[in-house]
Amino acid sequence: QSALTQPASVSGSPGQSITISCTGTSSDIGDYNYVSWYQQHPGKAPKLMIYDVNNRPSGVSNRFSGSKSGNTASLTISGLQAEDEADYYCSAHTTTTTLVFGGGTKLTVL
Amino acid sequence: EVQLVESGGGLIQPGGSLRLSCAASGFTASTNYMTWVRQAPGKGLEWVSVIYSGGSTDYADSVKGRFTVSRDNAKNTLYLQMNSLRAEDTAVYYCARGEYSYGYYSFDSWGQGTLVTVSS
Numbered sequence: 001q002s003a004l005t006q007p008a009s010v011s012g013s014p015g016q017s018i019t020i021s022c023t024g025t026s027s028d029i030g031d032y033n034y035v036s037w038y039q040q041h042p043g044k045a046p047k048l049m050i051y052d053v054n055n056r057p058s059g060v061s062n063r064f065s066g067s068k069s070g071n072t073a074s075l076t077i078s079g080l081q082a083e084d085e086a087d088y089y090c091s092a093h094t095t096t097t098t099l100v101f102g103g104g105t106k107l108t109v110l
Numbered sequence: 111e112v113q114l115v116e117s118g119g120g121l122i123q124p125g126g127s128l129r130l131s132c133a134a135s136g137f138t139a140s141t142n143y144m145t146w147v148r149q150a151p152g153k154g155l156e157w158v159s160v161i162y163s164g165g166s167t168d169y170a171d172s173v174k175g176r177f178t179v180s181r182d183n184a185k186n187t188l189y190l191q192m193n194s195l196r197a198e199d200t201a202v203y204y205c206a207r208g209e210y211s212y213g214y215y216s217f218d219s220w221g222q223g224t225l226v227t228v229s230s
Contacts, residue, residue: 003154036216038155045204045223046147046155051216089155093215097157098168099145104154 004028004090004102011108017078020105022090023071028100030071034093037066037075040104041086049088050075077107085109112136112219114205119224126195126228132188132205132221140183143208145217146190148201148226158203159190173199195228202226 005023012018022029022037029035035053038046048057050066053073063078073092077084090102118130132144146158159169159179167179178191188205202225206217 045220
């Protein structure tokens with residue numbers, strides 16, 4: 001069960017938009033619309049930000065959006081704010097196992 | 111309010127066993143799907159196991175045959191029995207709730223985690 005591939009880090013200035021990619025294969029992201037994104041602040045539990053590629057749970061800011069093209073999913077954060085600085089993880093259902101996570105991306109707000 | 115509280119972590123020697131608990135409140139765990147996810151110190155998230163409302167289960171290859179997930183509906187509590195523990199099982203273990211209105215493979219509520227350290 002190989003992890004999904006995410007960039008180790010991304011950064012942006014307040015007010016800007018950033019995009020985090022999550023690359024899988026035709027056996028996971030490419031085959032199902034079951035991609036989720038989680039935000040994790042240091043020492044805290046993960047928080048669900050996006051489910052089923054592009055859906056936001058209630059209470060999550062509309063500055064967060066998700067998309068998918070082929071085997072790659074993306075999380076876009078617009079109007080970057082200081083509190084967005086955190087680690088972000090994608091996850092996906094696969095043909096061989098229930099779930100696999102990406103390696104995580106550290107977002108730095110400059 | 112939905113709440114998940116894990117317990118049972120600690121220091122255990124390689125080859126030993128440990129049972130983690132996850133007490134749920136504010137909802138009925140048996141009507142949702144529940145998962146365990148772990149995070150080794152300084153590392154990313156790793157999915158461990160899931161139990162669905164119907165009782166079926168699944169495991170990551172790394173723990174298959176060693177870990178068993180179960181639940182006690184009367185106590186509204188999820189468990190993870192961990193046997194033949196290895197150093198690489200050292201991690202914070204989170205339980206999380208899967209809410210079917212949020213799809214089948216996403217988890218909307220998480221506990222605070224419990225640390226398991228496997229070391230001699």
